[in-house]
Amino acid sequence: GSQHRLWPEIEKTVKQQVEMAKLGVGECGTGWQLFAEDGEMRMYRREEEVDGMVVDPLKAVHVVKGITGHEVCHYFFNPQYRYDWETTLEQMTVLETISEDSLLFLQTHKRIWPASQRDVVFWSHMRKLPDDQDQDGPDIWTVVNNSTEDSEHPANAGKCVRIYLTVCLMCQTRVDPPKDGAPISRDNVSCKITYCSVVNPGGWAPASVLRAVYKREYPKFLKRFTAYVKNQTKNKPLMF
Numbered sequence: 001g002s003q004h005r006l007w008p009e010i011e012k013t014v015k016q017q018v019e020m021a022k023l024g025v026g027e028c029g030t031g032w033q034l035f036a037e038d039g040e041m042r043m044y045r046r047e048e049e050v051d052g053m054v055v056d057p058l059k060a061v062h063v064v065k066g067i068t069g070h071e072v073c074h075y076f077f078n079p080q081y082r083y084d085w086e087t088t089l090e091q092m093t094v095l096e097t098i099s100e101d102s103l104l105f106l107q108t109h110k111r112i113w114p115a116s117q118r119d120v121v122f123w124s125h126m127r128k129l130p131d132d133q134d135q136d137g138p139d140i141w142t143v144v145n146n147s148t149e150d151s152e153h154p155a156n157a158g159k160c161v162r163i164y165l166t167v168c169l170m171c172q173t174r175v176d177p178p179k180d181g182a183p184i185s186r187d188n189v190s191c192k193i194t195y196c197s198v199v200n201p202g203g204w205a206p207a208s209v210l211r212a213v214y215k216r217e218y219p220k221f222l223k224r225f226t227a228y229v230k231n232q233t234k235n236k237p238l239m240f
């Protein structure tokens with residue numbers, strides 16, 4: 001059918017974000033600093049400011065047993081689950097269904113004192129991609145969220161400061177088949193999750209407050225979200 005106005009941007013951004021997510025934190029020698037560790041989860045950030053505002057890029061890598069990349073992306077992308085795991089969310093609206101794997105969201109996040117309340121408009125796209133580093137392995141599943149304009153919801157028209165974000169959740173599934181040729185079970189799968197995010201707070205907020213919020217919220221978010229997916233899928237058939 002005819003192309004949606006956002007489709008070219010979605011295509012370009014998804015490819016770009018997946019390539020960046022594949023880059024390790026050791027590579028490109030730039031200053032990724034480890035700021036949180038919990039079991040298999042490692043969280044890194046780079047300290048960056050734009051116009052005096054903290055926009056620290058974040059990259060998290062986590063390995064979770066018993067779930068697949070398709071399942072992780074399914075529960076991250078679909079709006080009906082979001083209030084279960086996104087604790088800083090106050091309001092979420094699906095403004096437009098662009099396609100069955102692309103949605104336009106408006107979200108308001110809980111106010112973080114002393115900063116004013118924030119909202120964000122972003123498109124969200126879920127995609128399966130061949131894993132070029134492991135041709136005969138399972139595909140990569142990804143969800144990319146990227147801020148965009150929406151004429152019905154202009155920035156800073158109400159009480160909220162509009163933020164701008166790009167988020168990439170990239171999932172690589174690993175299957176270790178049982179020796180005895182038994183069918184694949186949850187004990188034989190694990191998922192390597194790479195979560196990259198850059199959030200521009202949109203208006204001034206004290207750097208110390210923002211960095212403290214990110215330090216607290218991001219590890220909590222990834223732990224809570226992955227625990228949610230494990231709990232939701234534990235008695236369901238595997239989704240590859």
Ligand SMILES: O=S(=O)(CCO)c1ccc(-c2ccc(C3CCCC3)c([C@H]3C[C@H]3c3ccccn3)c2)cc1
Nearest residue numbers: 086088109112115118145167201213214217218221
């Ligand atoms: O991955 S997603 O696309 C999932 C869909 O919801 C995503 C993640 C995070 C955000 C977000 C938006 C605003 C803020 C701040 C900035 C200044 C004041 C509010 C934060 C800070 C609060 C931190 C935070 C970190 C991680 C998770 C949630 N909260 C995070 C939005 C979307």
